Amino acid sequence: MNPLRRLGKFVLDSVEGLGRASLFFFEVTVGTRQLARRFELVVQQVYAVGVLTLLIILVSGLFVGMVLGLQGYHTLVKFGAEDSLGLLVALSLVRELGPVVTALLFAGRAGSSLTAEIGLMKATEQLAGMEMMAVNPIERVIAPRLVAGIIAMPLLAALFSAIGVLGGHLVGVGLLGVDSGAFWSQMQSGVGFREDILNGVIKSVVFGVVVTWIAVFQGYESVPTSEGVSRATNRTVVFSSLAVLALDFIMTALMFK
Amino acid sequence: MTKMGGIVISGRAWDLLRRFLHGFRTATGRKRLSNPQTDSGASGALVEIRNLHFARGERTILNDLSLTIARGKVTAIMGGSGCGKTTLLNLIGGRLRPSSGQVLVDGVSVPDLSTRELFELRKRMGMLFQSGALLTDLDAFENVAFPIREHKNLPESILRHVVLMKLETVGLRGARELMPAELSGGMARRVALARAIALEPMMIMYDEPFTGLDPISKGVIVKLIRELNTGLGITSVLVSHDVAEACAISDYAYLLGNGRIIGQGTPQEISQSKVEEVRQFMGGLPDGPVPYQYPAMDYLEDLLQGGQA
Numbered sequence: 256m257n258p259l260r261r262l263g264k265f266v267l268d269s270v271e272g273l274g275r276a277s278l279f280f281f282e283v284t285v286g287t288r289q290l291a292r293r294f295e296l297v298v299q300q301v302y303a304v305g306v307l308t309l310l311i312i313l314v315s316g317l318f319v320g321m322v323l324g325l326q327g328y329h330t331l332v333k334f335g336a337e338d339s340l341g342l343l344v345a346l347s348l349v350r351e352l353g354p355v356v357t358a359l360l361f362a363g364r365a366g367s368s369l370t371a372e373i374g375l376m377k378a379t380e381q382l383a384g385m386e387m388m389a390v391n392p393i394e395r396v397i398a399p400r401l402v403a404g405i406i407a408m409p410l411l412a413a414l415f416s417a418i419g420v421l422g423g424h425l426v427g428v429g430l431l432g433v434d435s436g437a438f439w440s441q442m443q444s445g446v447g448f449r450e451d452i453l454n455g456v457i458k459s460v461v462f463g464v465v466v467t468w469i470a471v472f473q474g475y476e477s478v479p480t481s482e483g484v485s486r487a488t489n490r491t492v493v494f495s496s497l498a499v500l501a502l503d504f505i506m507t508a509l510m511f512k
Numbered sequence: 513m514t515k516m517g518g519i520v521i522s523g524r525a526w527d528l529l530r531r532f533l534h535g536f537r538t539a540t541g542r543k544r545l546s547n548p549q550t551d552s553g554a555s556g557a558l559v560e561i562r563n564l565h566f567a568r569g570e571r572t573i574l575n576d577l578s579l580t581i582a583r584g585k586v587t588a589i590m591g592g593s594g595c596g597k598t599t600l601l602n603l604i605g606g607r608l609r610p611s612s613g614q615v616l617v618d619g620v621s622v623p624d625l626s627t628r629e630l631f632e633l634r635k636r637m638g639m640l641f642q643s644g645a646l647l648t649d650l651d652a653f654e655n656v657a658f659p660i661r662e663h664k665n666l667p668e669s670i671l672r673h674v675v676l677m678k679l680e681t682v683g684l685r686g687a688r689e690l691m692p693a694e695l696s697g698g699m700a701r702r703v704a705l706a707r708a709i710a711l712e713p714m715m716i717m718y719d720e721p722f723t724g725l726d727p728i729s730k731g732v733i734v735k736l737i738r739e740l741n742t743g744l745g746i747t748s749v750l751v752s753h754d755v756a757e758a759c760a761i762s763d764y765a766y767l768l769g770n771g772r773i774i775g776q777g778t779p780q781e782i783s784q785s786k787v788e789e790v791r792q793f794m795g796g797l798p799d800g801p802v803p804y805q806y807p808a809m810d811y812l813e814d815l816l817q818g819g820q821a
Binding site for chain 1: 605607627631632634635637638639641642643645646647648658659662663704707711
């Protein structure tokens, strides 16, 4: 195949894939209507993708906060502005690191497991079996997972930021001697609800939609073999990480002026 | 894939568009499906397939296939691996759409059904997958209860009775708490069978029910298929390449090869057939119309070329 033809095929395949993913998203969105009477399915999935991801989120949040405390202190102290450490840690976490790092960790932990689970359900004919029992797998399997991802992501991001602030406090106040009152009061006066916290929440909701959408789509579309599922899992992590980083840039450009 | 104005539209996209148009036509009063009980109801055929053609991309899988599955009987569809037997079941179940031709189940044209109508029809069809296709996160009891919970609003006490009755039918009432991973291949298939009859279907499609089973488990499945057919009057479509078992329990058999029917009749008629393709399959002969050698270039030439390289 000549390079031009290969390029054309790649573009056509990508556009077709995007179209399929969009139609799939539409189908799943329509399928979420059924969830009102079966909310326990969503709760189960929030546990699977949210609660089981807590450990990695909390540990990472703590360390990211501690590193921010260290780095921030050493920079700020040069200008005698170490009292602003709380503000720096909080803004970095709430605006950027909370939503972004959570989304990246979520893609690696929960996204990959969603793809593998759905891919294996497909490979073992469980999805086909459901279809033949007149149960729509999009409504029964996919929709609860998508909704759970959208619910879990902002909560995980909030916990990441909260424990990160505590990590920053631990290092800044506990180890490096920043004044505790200044740490909290600067943070309180400098972090705005709408422009900082709400924007951070919007980011993590968008990441929740995108990462979970990619994960369930890749699982549902995977070739039902061990190699196919492995490739799909790989694609989930790569595509969702890239999507998170690109979207973060766009949203940051739009939100913070 | 469907070619449309030079743009390739994926199967799913096309399906969605089709469903949308169907919904539109229904909304505007141009409803196509009328009475589900039409001609085939009277003729005693539950499934009728006429001039069916199915292709995947360039590859033709089923070509001008016509067959009838009689109501209340066990019909076997036999043929070598990859001859399109499972595809045929998927076409009957509406999981695939034919390129052309008709698939009628209980008088209803399956490819023309909307998703909702198709799901209504599937509640009356059971399917036993080769792997069993049990849901791995639910135990045997919950697997059997699954379709009932999804479609019927039964109180828990009655549901328990129904599920235990189904498990008793397949002899696994005592295994209700086992997870699919703890079941042997034969047991998993029996639980799947109990699940397939949970909604009391009019017919069950068995996809290779004997593959990979030990002789005892095979015997159990043979017994169950026969009992479900005679006891409950369930029409059975049995797709298999296990000649002995399939012939032992079927009332009528079709033999598929190269996407078309190469032989049909009662098991006895088929086993006495003079057609060479049929004789090769029934006798398990390694060479014949289906060649032993995969098509290749001349052997000597191939070896000599290898020497030069």
